[in-house]
Amino acid sequence: MILQIQSFISEQLFLTKAMKIVVVGGGISGLSTCYFLGKLARQNNQAIDLTLVEGEKRLGGKITTDVSDGVIIEGGPDSFFTLKSYALDLCKELGLGSELLAANPESRGTYILSRGKLSKLPEGTETGAPTRLIPFLQTDLLSFSGKIRTLMDLAIPKRKESSDESIGSFIGRRFGREFLVKIVEPLYAGIFAGDVYKLSAKAVLPRLVEMESTHGSLIRGMRHAAAVRKNNARFSGKREEAKSSSSTFVTLKGGLLQLAERISSSLGDSSILLNTKVREVSESKSAQGRNQFQVILEGNDGSIEADVVVLSTPAYATSKLLRRLDSAIAFLLDQIQYVSTATVSFAFCKNEVKESIKGHGFLVPRTEGELITGCTWESSKFPGHAPLDVILARCYLGWFDHEEFAQLDDATLVQKVQEFLNRVAGISAQPILTRIYRWNRALPQYTVGHLDRIASLDLLLNNHRGLFLTGAAFHGVGLPDCIHDGHLTAQKVFETAEESEDYFGISE
Ligand SMILES: Cc1cc2nc3c(=O)[nH]c(=O)nc-3n(C[C@H](O)[C@H](O)[C@H](O)COP(=O)(O)OP(=O)(O)OC[C@H]3O[C@@H](n4cnc5c(N)ncnc54)[C@H](O)[C@@H]3O)c2cc1C
Numbered sequence: 001m002i003l004q005i006q007s008f009i010s011e012q013l014f015l016t017k018a019m020k021i022v023v024v025g026g027g028i029s030g031l032s033t034c035y036f037l038g039k040l041a042r043q044n045n046q047a048i049d050l051t052l053v054e055g056e057k058r059l060g061g062k063i064t065t066d067v068s069d070g071v072i073i074e075g076g077p078d079s080f081f082t083l084k085s086y087a088l089d090l091c092k093e094l095g096l097g098s099e100l101l102a103a104n105p106e107s108r109g110t111y112i113l114s115r116g117k118l119s120k121l122p123e124g125t126e127t128g129a130p131t132r133l134i135p136f137l138q139t140d141l142l143s144f145s146g147k148i149r150t151l152m153d154l155a156i157p158k159r160k161e162s163s164d165e166s167i168g169s170f171i172g173r174r175f176g177r178e179f180l181v182k183i184v185e186p187l188y189a190g191i192f193a194g195d196v197y198k199l200s201a202k203a204v205l206p207r208l209v210e211m212e213s214t215h216g217s218l219i220r221g222m223r224h225a226a227a228v229r230k231n232n233a234r235f236s237g238k239r240e241e242a243k244s245s246s247s248t249f250v251t252l253k254g255g256l257l258q259l260a261e262r263i264s265s266s267l268g269d270s271s272i273l274l275n276t277k278v279r280e281v282s283e284s285k286s287a288q289g290r291n292q293f294q295v296i297l298e299g300n301d302g303s304i305e306a307d308v309v310v311l312s313t314p315a316y317a318t319s320k321l322l323r324r325l326d327s328a329i330a331f332l333l334d335q336i337q338y339v340s341t342a343t344v345s346f347a348f349c350k351n352e353v354k355e356s357i358k359g360h361g362f363l364v365p366r367t368e369g370e371l372i373t374g375c376t377w378e379s380s381k382f383p384g385h386a387p388l389d390v391i392l393a394r395c396y397l398g399w400f401d402h403e404e405f406a407q408l409d410d411a412t413l414v415q416k417v418q419e420f421l422n423r424v425a426g427i428s429a430q431p432i433l434t435r436i437y438r439w440n441r442a443l444p445q446y447t448v449g450h451l452d453r454i455a456s457l458d459l460l461l462n463n464h465r466g467l468f469l470t471g472a473a474f475h476g477v478g479l480p481d482c483i484h485d486g487h488l489t490a491q492k493v494f495e496t497a498e499e500s501e502d503y504f505g506i507s508e
Contacts, residue, residue: 018047019497022295022306024278024321026054027061028479029471030312031263032090032486038267040494050270051304053295055277059264062442062472063479065255068433071392072255072385073345075437077479078378078394079103079251083127083229084480086487087259088250094262099254102247107380109359112186113368113424114141118358121183124226126248128171128184128208129153129218131226141182149176151219158216164448170201170209174218186363189373191477193339194445195400203446251382256479276301281309281321283464291466308466308493312486314338315444315473329460332453336473338441340406341398344417345378346431348391355426357391362424371405372397372420390432393421400445410436444473468492 021037023030034052041048052059062076080087091100110126111118122139124132130150137147153174159165167188171180185196192199201209211221252258264272277298286292296303311318319333361376375395379386386392395417397405405413414434421427454474461467470489472482 018049019308019493020049020306021051021308021310021493022293022304023050023052023310023312024281024295025061025312025317025471026052026056026059026260026264026272026274027312027471027482028063028260029482029486030054030061030310031059031260032483033310033312033470033489034267034270034486035090035263036487036490037493038270040490044494046494046497050267051306052267052270052272053276053278053297053304054272054274057275059272059274060257060260062439063256063260064437065257066435067255070387071347071390071433072378072382073347073392073433073435074251074256074378074394075343075345075435076439077256078376079249079256079382080479082248082250082480084478084484086480086484088480090263090483091252091259094259094266096252096258096262099252099258101251101253101382101384103249103251103360103381104383105247107360107377111359111362112141112182113362113364113370114182116368116424118362118424120359121363125183126187127222128187128205129175129222131219131222142178146176146178146182150179152176153219154217156217158212164200164202164451166197166448167199167201167204168197170205170212171196174212181367182365186365186374189363189366189399190396191443192445193341193373193399193443194447198400198445198447200446200448200450203450249381251385253384255385259479278313278321280323281311281325281467283325283467291464293466306466308468308496310468310470310489310493312469312471314441314471316441318469318471318473326460326464329457332457332460333473335453336450337445337447339398339400339443339445340403340438340440341396341442342405342413342436342438343394343396344413344437345392345394345433345435346418346421347386347433348393348427348429348431350389350391352429353391353427357425361394366399366402370420371402371416373399375421375425391427393427395421406438406440444477465496 023034030052034050037048037050064075066073066075082088091097110121112121119141122130122135124130124135130136156174168180171184180196208218211218215221215224278295279298280296282294282296284292293306293309294303295306295309311321315333315336316338319330323330357377357380360381361374363374364370364372373396375393378394379390379392413436468489470485475481475485
């Protein structure tokens with residue numbers, strides 16, 4: 001019997017040809033795709049030969065954490081949203097549950113710069129619609145008529161047409177221009193830094209668009225969603241994890257790079273090629289009529305053959321890789337514009353800062369005409385990311401039409417951000433630590449019609465079985481969205497393999 005089993009196993013090992021998969025791009029999208037490919041391969045008992053190719057000398061892409069004297073500085077993302085649970089679930093699955101750190105509820109609150117003065121964002125408006133009446137009525141951010149106009153959302157009939165529209169048109173229609181400019185635009189600036197009159201409501205605010213159609217009002221829809229979430233949190237598992245699940249923003253105690261590192265160490269036998277840039281992807285047919293890909297590396301690094309290629313690079317980079325393979329795909333990818341951005345972090349000695357620091361940070365509406373779009377008091381939002389006697393501030397720069405920071409050298413940039421913090425928050429102390437991260441073409445813009453362009457891309461990809469695209473350019477820029485898309489992409493790889501067994505040559 002034992003002999004029979006051994007011979008069956010060795011026969012299977014011998015006969016089964018591992019599916020050769022190359023994933024290009026080692027940001028969170030590529031890493032998640034690799035993780036879920038490995039997981040599904042184990043579940044399906046399918047052998048895969050996985051290679052991850054990353055152009056830089058480290059994994060993580062936009063995720064970059066620098067730890068210096070107990071100060072944790074995030075250069076890119078600093079936390080993730082828990083309303084979509086994909087990132088939270090992945091952290092728990094990877095054994096990082098005890099590392100989760102919920103945004104500090106005691107110092108909660110976001111401020112908005114309004115005519116040079118910081119005013120508190122009324123509680124309940126954090127997701128872009130007022131859900132709590134009293135704080136909303138009390139805010140000095142909006143005029144009386146602005147508040148009345150916002151509340152008219154409860155009475156305005158829902159839109160009949162189902163075509164896409166801009167965020168400016170959607171929010172302007174429901175809540176009026178004042179709420180759009182003072183609250184929604186700055187809230188979404190950190191995510192897209194885009195033009196609200198160009199960004200697509202359907203692609204950027206799908207939940208809100210859905211709420212209008214289901215509840216006839218965003219306020220009613222939001223209140224309903226908040227009640228459901230509160231209820232779910234009450235019944236979820238462990239205390240610390242339940243706290244994280246019920247907090248809107250969560251990070252990891254040692255910084256978000258932990259997530260990238262944990263995924264990469266879970267990849268086991270897979271090959272990870274760092275410092276290796278892909279130049280082009282080409283396609284040919286094998287004698288059996290199967291698609292075969294050549295992943296051609298830059299310089300003299302040669303090429304890698306693959307049955308499946310997943311590109312998780314930014315849209316403009318992916319377009320370059322596919323230009324010769326399919327110019328129509330490259331054209332559609334080129335329609336996805338990007339905005340450059342930067343973060344400047346300062347650590348200050350707490351006892352040298354005279355003014356009190358309020359809330360988790362503040363946002364700067366475009367109408368204020370500032371270089372800086374927002375600032376997070378990281379040490380208040382995530383205590384533990386800095387020693388108790390340190391204030392860690394992180395400022396964001398860059399709008400779609402406001403990228404002049406990119407022309408400034410580091411010293412001038414630092415000086416301007418310091419002057420700004422002094423003027424707005426009264427911080428005149430000299431920082432004990434400064435870090436600058438410049439992100440060229442960092443934030444993809446989901447402009448009106450984005451979802452149609454993605455649907456067209458999907459159709460064109462049907463002509464290239466075995467070629468898949470994922471990444472922040474398509475179905476959401478947040479870490480949870482990228483992780484979810486990585487998961488869906490891994491599922492599609494296996495579905496395609498199952499559909500045409502001979503295509504991947506599962507047994508020969
Ligand atoms: C400043 C900033 C703050 C942010 N804050 C948050 C936040 O707080 N929360 C949140 O959820 N999201 C945040 N985001 C968004 C989120 O970080 C990104 O959308 C996400 O990390 C993108 O992941 P990705 O894997 O799709 O792309 P990337 O991280 O850009 O990874 C793409 C990878 O492809 C590699 N690559 C490119 N070309 C090639 C090539 N030819 N060959 C090989 N490799 C190549 C790159 O080197 C890179 O590693 C922020 C983004 C920025 C810029």
